[in-house]
Amino acid sequence: MQEGAMSDEEDFVPDLVPAQYAPIPVLIITGCLGAGKTTLLNYILTEQHHKRIAVILNEFGEGSAMEKSLSIGEEGNMYEEWLELRNGCLCCSVKDNGVKAIENLMQKRGRFDYILLETTGLADPGPVASIFWLDKELGSDVYLDGIVTVVDAKNIVKTLDEATEEAMSEEPAEQSTLGTPARQVALADLLILNKTDLVTPAELDEIRSRLVAINGAAALLPTSRCRVDLDKILDLHAYEKVDFKRQSLGTVTLERPGSVRRRDLESFVHGLLWEKTVADRRGRPVHMLRMKGMASVVGEERRLILQAVGEICDTELASRWEPDEPRVTRLIFIGRHLDESRLDEAFRSTVPVVSEHQADAV
Ligand SMILES: Nc1nc2c(ncn2[C@@H]2O[C@H](COP(=O)(O)OP(=O)(O)OP(=O)(O)O)[C@@H](O)[C@H]2O)c(=O)[nH]1
Numbered sequence: 444m445q446e447g448a449m450s451d452e453e454d455f456v457p458d459l460v461p462a463q464y465a466p467i468p469v470l471i472i473t474g475c476l477g478a479g480k481t482t483l484l485n486y487i488l489t490e491q492h493h494k495r496i497a498v499i500l501n502e503f504g505e506g507s508a509m510e511k512s513l514s515i516g517e518e519g520n521m522y523e524e525w526l527e528l529r530n531g532c533l534c535c536s537v538k539d540n541g542v543k544a545i546e547n548l549m550q551k552r553g554r555f556d557y558i559l560l561e562t563t564g565l566a567d568p569g570p571v572a573s574i575f576w577l578d579k580e581l582g583s584d585v586y587l588d589g590i591v592t593v594v595d596a597k598n599i600v601k602t603l604d605e606a607t608e609e610a611m612s613e614e615p616a617e618q619s620t621l622g623t624p625a626r627q628v629a630l631a632d633l634l635i636l637n638k639t640d641l642v643t644p645a646e647l648d649e650i651r652s653r654l655v656a657i658n659g660a661a662a663l664l665p666t667s668r669c670r671v672d673l674d675k676i677l678d679l680h681a682y683e684k685v686d687f688k689r690q691s692l693g694t695v696t697l698e699r700p701g702s703v704r705r706r707d708l709e710s711f712v713h714g715l716l717w718e719k720t721v722a723d724r725r726g727r728p729v730h731m732l733r734m735k736g737m738a739s740v741v742g743e744e745r746r747l748i749l750q751a752v753g754e755i756c757d758t759e760l761a762s763r764w765e766p767d768e769p770r771v772t773r774l775i776f777i778g779r780h781l782d783e784s785r786l787d788e789a790f791r792s793t794v795p796v797v798s799e800h801q802a803d804a805v
């Protein structure tokens with residue numbers, strides 16, 4: 444009830460007070476237990492980043508200095524404690540998925556300009572990521588800058604194999620047979636291949652091809668102790684630009700010059716994600732983990748960005764097309780049972796290219 448009253452009041456505010464704060468980017472850091480997530484956090488915080496960073500820890504592992512320095516709340520309680528870090532950074536630890544922490548963090552607005560959120564090693568990052576689109580109030584405060592998955596080079600092949608076996612024995616037939624480790628890889632915008640000091644160059648090659656087979660769209664940075672160039676991690680803007688350089692087994696891209704109707708595009712995406720209208724040659728419906736897209740929509744000067752994590756989808760208008768920039772629509776899919784020609788066929792038949800003078804038919 445109070446919340447309702449508050450948002451009513453807020454509705455009047457924009458007329459009187461100019462928007463004071465721009466939405467703050469949130470970077471989700473995920474990866475298996477012990478992969479190096481906290482090492483990455485600590486590294487980012489100690490490097491020069493010219494940002495005031497707020498950190499949200501979603502769990503307590505053993506061992507890391509930062510985690511130890513936080514006292515742990517009672518088991519099962521929603522717990523939150525704030526800690527001032529170097530360079531005016533803030534740190535907070537929570538036992539839930541981090542959304543409540545972000546809401547609370549917003550009360551400290553103005554004291555930070557970037558949020559790092561470390562998920563538990565056992566978690567599928569999908570639900571956390573999609574909350575930024577589902578929760579509209581939260582969505583005006585923060586935006587998802589990207590998902591970084593830290594991979595333990597020493598263990599990843601074994602972890603992927605075991606998790607897939609486990610998932611296959613548990614799940615009923617046509618359900619997701621991808622374990623959490625593979626989902627973490629699939630959802631990544633950036634893969635940090637950590638602990639390269641513990642493997643041979645030949646092993647590294649094998650790991651790379653395993654990762655690329657699951658997610659060929661993510662950038663991949665091999666490293667030790669997460670010492671990566673911060674420019675490659677912070678401000679990813681993974682959901683604003685759509686990069687199509689790579690391709691692989693688990694990744695399909697479709698590209699068509701020209702403009703399309705927004706409603707055609709949406710019905711294609713809905714059919715794909717919800718009605719499962721597209722299947723591979725063996726009749727298995729596409730199991731989409733991630734989709735990113737950028738479209739040129741008739742009658743619209745800005746590019747339309749499409750995003751999906753699992754079945755949750757979001758569209759948003761982004762930057763303007765330059766006057767002489769060729770209009771193009773591109774979609775990238777990461778998932779299973781992806782058959783490029785079937786997808787392309789469905790795309791062509793559902794989303795015809797239309798010319799600008801047909802714009803009134805939108
Ligand atoms: N040899 C080696 N050890 C590393 C590297 N990166 C991190 N470690 C060690 O691996 C262990 C786990 O690192 P963390 O950063 O705590 O991993 P995490 O992903 O946060 O772990 P959880 O929060 O428990 O899931 C620590 O003992 C690190 O010092 C690396 O590149 N090489």
Ligand SMILES: [Zn+2]
Nearest residue numbers: 480481504507
């Ligand atoms: Zn950790």
